[in-house]
Amino acid sequence: MKTQSTAPSHLRPVAKALVKALPEGTVLFDDDVTSRSAGIWRTDTLKARILVKPRTTEEVSTTLRICNELGQSVVTQGGLTGLVESAITQPDDVILSLALMNQIEAVQPLERTMIVQSGCTLQSIQEAAEAQGLMFPLDLGSRGSCTIGGNIATNAGGNRVIRYGMARDMVLGLEAVLADGTVVSSMNLMIKNNAGYDLKHYFIGSEGTLGVITRAVLRCREQVTSSPTFMAGIDTFDQLSRFLKHVDRAFSGNLSAFEVMWNDYYKLVTTPPSLNQAPLPENYNYYVLVEAMGASEEQNQQALEQALEEDLIADAVIAQSETQRLQLWGLRDDVAQVFQFAPVFLFDVSLRISCMQDYVEKVNKTLQSSFPDSKNFTLGHMGDGNLHFAISVGRDDTQARKLVEAAVYEPLKDIAGSVSAEHGVGLEKKPYLHLVRSQSEIRLMKQVKHSLDPNGILNPGKIFD
Ligand SMILES: Cc1cc2nc3c(=O)[nH]c(=O)nc-3n(C[C@H](O)[C@H](O)[C@H](O)COP(=O)(O)OP(=O)(O)OC[C@H]3O[C@@H](n4cnc5c(N)ncnc54)[C@H](O)[C@@H]3O)c2cc1C
Incomplete structure (x- = not known):
């Protein structure tokens, strides 16, 4: 590992200032930078100048203050599981990795909140909540690698949006560092707080372009005691749409997942070399994985019987154990x-x-x-x-x-x-933003960007130019 003392001479101004201001081992060069993966499911590695791995908000603030003064671009990275090239770097960028800011600071069962640093993986947060009888409802296939900072910065969705909303709905407050190093503490602990603008929303879904999220207050829920789960085979799209309304009604607000796989995807994940077993025959046009967190098995049985009677579904298999529930989810998650x-x-x-x-x-x-x-x-x-x-x-x-x-x-x-x-816009969808956002929306986005990051150092070129 090449750290501070070996900063290559051509990097001097930024490197020198960062090395001087940050603790030993925080600023990395050469192989530590260029051996870094460009992202999940990618075989290439990143090109960048310097990798900074802060352990505290103050170190993030120092890094940004220096980079802002020297006009140095900074790309913030979490778990690198994003799929739209929003954490990708240019050769001149500084990478700010939040990986070492991974402390769960508090779990408050009475209030059903958690205070976490932004480099915590989603899975570690889910597990810490569970250990206190709580549930943090955000859930994505990349849970073991993605960080809560990345989840908030992309306003991640996932498997339970229909019931609990997106990441935005699970964040009560956050702490973010602006481009000039200013720390904005908006660590609101309450569900309701209408005193002025709700500043956290600037940063949620902003893909690292408006500030670096360093800590967050998360809203948890009580753990559910049952999660009836089944998979149904369906012939037509019309039946599928009506079945969605049917289960939503039948589970009285407890429907938490309605994940559809078209026939070709289902065949792919149930045929070797895939290791999954096919729970239903392969002849249906659609397969839907339904989960209703908190509903009873009776409700589940009734919902299915009625759906069969009304000819909404052709076939179904109910998960009889946690292992079977995970097997059904394994099909949906086997996107690789x-x-x-x-x-x-x-x-x-x-x-x-x-x-x-x-x-x-x-x-x-x-x-x-x-x-x-x-x-x-x-x-x-x-x-x-x-x-x-x-x-x-x-x-x-x-x-x-x-x-x-x-x-x-x-x-x-x-x-x-x-x-x-x-997934956000990143670089990949930038050319198509104008198809789905009006001119006035894009203009306002640019005004917000300019007012929070006037030198344009944060994740430049992402979302829009
Ligand atoms: C198997 C698989 C399944 C997935 N399923 C889903 C899904 O169901 N729903 C979904 O929404 N996404 C899904 N994703 C995409 C991805 O996991 C999410 O976008 C995730 O939220 C990214 O988190 P990350 O820590 O990996 O962020 P990164 O990929 O490292 O970064 C993503 C963006 O966030 C910014 N960022 C990261 N950390 C911070 C921070 N602390 N402060 C400010 N900006 C920051 C980066 O600059 C970048 O713009 C999936 C990906 C995979 C590989």
């Missing part, structure tokens, strides 16, 4: 199987459920016209109007990427959808 067909383009779009069937058909038709052998593995948090596509067309050159992106994004304009349901 799509890389059997690499190169693959991943998408995360949002639209009204009433437009979904036509939209998917349109995307597939356009893809087929340009790439007759294309595959589009489709799944999504359908209860939230959120679809994921994993599209393989046999190549990933610029022309192919543009055609595929146009096929997916352009139809969203006419149906008032969004190019990003939950």
Whole structure:
């Protein structure tokens, strides 16, 4: 490891100032920077000048103050599980990794809150809540690697949005450091606080462009004692939409997941080399994983019997144990199987459920016209109007990427959808922001950016130029 004493001479001004101001071992160079992965599911490594790994808010503040004074760009990184190139760096950037700010400072069972540093992994937060009889409801497939700072910075969604909302709905307060090093403490501990602007919302979903989130107050819930879970096979999209309304009513507000897999995705994750067993035959057009946290097994049984009677579903399998529940979720979470067909383009779009069937058909038709052998593995948090596509067309050159992106994004304009349901914009969706946000919205976003980061040092070039 090359640390402070070996700062290469061409990096001098910024490197020298950081080395002088921060504790030994905090500022890293060379291999420690260039051996860093560019992100999950990527084989390349990052190019950047310096890696700073602070342990305290004060160290984050010092880093930003120095970089701001010297006009040095800074890219904040959490667990690098983001999927839209929002934490990617340029060779001249300084990386600010929050990985060592990973302390759970407090769990308050009475208030059902937690105070955490932003480098804590989501899983460590879920486990700390559970140890006190609580539940932190945010849940994503990347839970073991993603950090709560990254979750807040991307306003992450995940598996339980239909019931508990997105990350935004689970953050009561936060502490953030502005580009000039100012620490804004907005560590509100209450559910209600309408005294003036709610400043946390500037930072939630801002993808590291407005400030660095260092700590947060999280809202937990009581642990549920039962989580009935089943998977159903369904023939038509109309039945699928009606089944969503049916289970939402039948579970009286306890529906917590409605995860749909199209037939091609289901086949992929239940066929070798995938290790999953198929719980239902492969002949249905749609498979839906339903979970109702807090509902009773009786409600579950009734909901299913009624759905079968009303011909909303063709078949179903109920998880009879925690192992079986995890097996059903294992199918939904085994997205990495799509890389059997690499190169693959991943998408995360949002639209009204009433437009979904036509939209998917349109995307597939356009893809087929340009790439007759294309595959589009489709799944999504359908209860939230959120679809994921994993599209393989046999190549990933610029022309192919543009055609595929146009096929997916352009139809969203006419149906008032969004190019990003939950992953953010980063670099990847920047060219398409104008399709789904008005000129006045983008202008205001830029004004906010300029007022909080006038020198444009924080994650420059992400979301918009
Ligand atoms: C298998 C898998 C499943 C996934 N499922 C979902 C899902 O269901 N829902 C969903 O929303 N996403 C999902 N994702 C995407 C990803 O996990 C989320 O975007 C996650 O919130 C990113 O967290 P991270 O710590 O990895 O952030 P990073 O990837 O490191 O960074 C993401 C962005 O946040 C910024 N950032 C990170 N930390 C901070 C901080 N402390 N302060 C300010 N800015 C910061 C970065 O600059 C960057 O712009 C999934 C990814 C994978 C690989």
